[in-house]
Amino acid sequence: MALSTRSRTILTLYSARDCVHCHRVRLILAAKGVSYELILVDPARPPEDLIDLNPTHSLPTLVDRDLVLYETTVVAEYLDERYPHPPLMPIDPLSRARLRLAIVRMERDWLPLVEQCAGSGKNSEAARKRLRDALLSALPLFKAAKFFLNPELSLADCALVPLIWRLPSLGVSLPREAHAITDYGERIFRNPGFTRSLTSDEKLLRD
Template sequence: MNMSSPARKPIMTLYSGYDCTYSHASRIVLFEKDVDCKIEYVDSSEISEVLADLNPYNETPTLIDRELVLYSSTLINEYLDERLPHPPLMPVDPVSRARARLMVRRIYRDWTRLLPTCIGKDVKKATEARMAIRDGLTALSPVFAVQAYLLGEDFSLVDCYMAALLWRLPSCGVEMPPQAKSVSEYAHRLFSRRAFQQSLSEIERGLRQKKSA
């Protein structure tokens, strides 16, 4: 997939999984930045062959910017925000930036890493994982009752990670309760953004289509 116009050569290449939560967050950042970037989707069975000389961990996402090769979604996304400062997706002051990084860590550690367990064969562990995600996100309801996005009224890098997570909840069997209405409204705001819609792979679009079918 080429994000650039036919007359312009992409300045970056992102190797992305078709349905990789971490890759998805990076794609959202790229489209929010409206950067000329070539997105190369890599099937899980092809990762070793394609990325063997680029990434010692053979994982997506992997970003190439001229001579620089980066892997790890958090490193890639912060690099993109510094490399392409408009629009800014991270706070300016050190304290707020630290809080944003802490929230990103919480998203990954408390919720995103549980998604594979939600669809695993161990029913007990799957149920526990779904409950942990549901309850953790429900606890954020008061935040979205008073502000549009996770860090305030402006869309940020943290919301990119949340968007990738929230989009996958129905396909993982996570249903938000009525008392989490403000979280659902927040998710709708994220999904309505043009950059988010552009970031979706065909497989990711299918996650919601299958649920509604």
């Protein structure tokens, strides 16, 4: 499935400049071809309007008319249902459940390591090793289909690809035998929609 170029109703997305969770939502919006207003926020200094809208001040925060949503999974599933074409989850319940479990695993075990990998020291180095080992343990899943556990782009890919994009900047290198992971990422990175999902700060992560 190609990332769409269609335009829809304008939404407002409050996003950090470099955030794996915010990037996930921006990638979904690119896949859906949805037009939106992007407001880049310093998480340490949230603007007054975000404070008024979201009691947790968390990012990403999505505003659709009178509806305010936060928590990344809630926002992701809302966008897939609000804009059903192209669908980012399979039709059959078994495949949907399998992808949902994969996303839970990413959210619980993989994505928290992104922040832990930043910086230097023993803790960061240990986090890099855990992330590298986790990806290598999942190598057969990257070989099972064109996208992650699915023949077409899904919400699981939108959660995973921002992580893969950040690996070099996190200091996580994969061995040659992990080419299936590298190839998976490059297939999506080449799509113009993926480029549209990046902030200027995120584009520099691979320069």
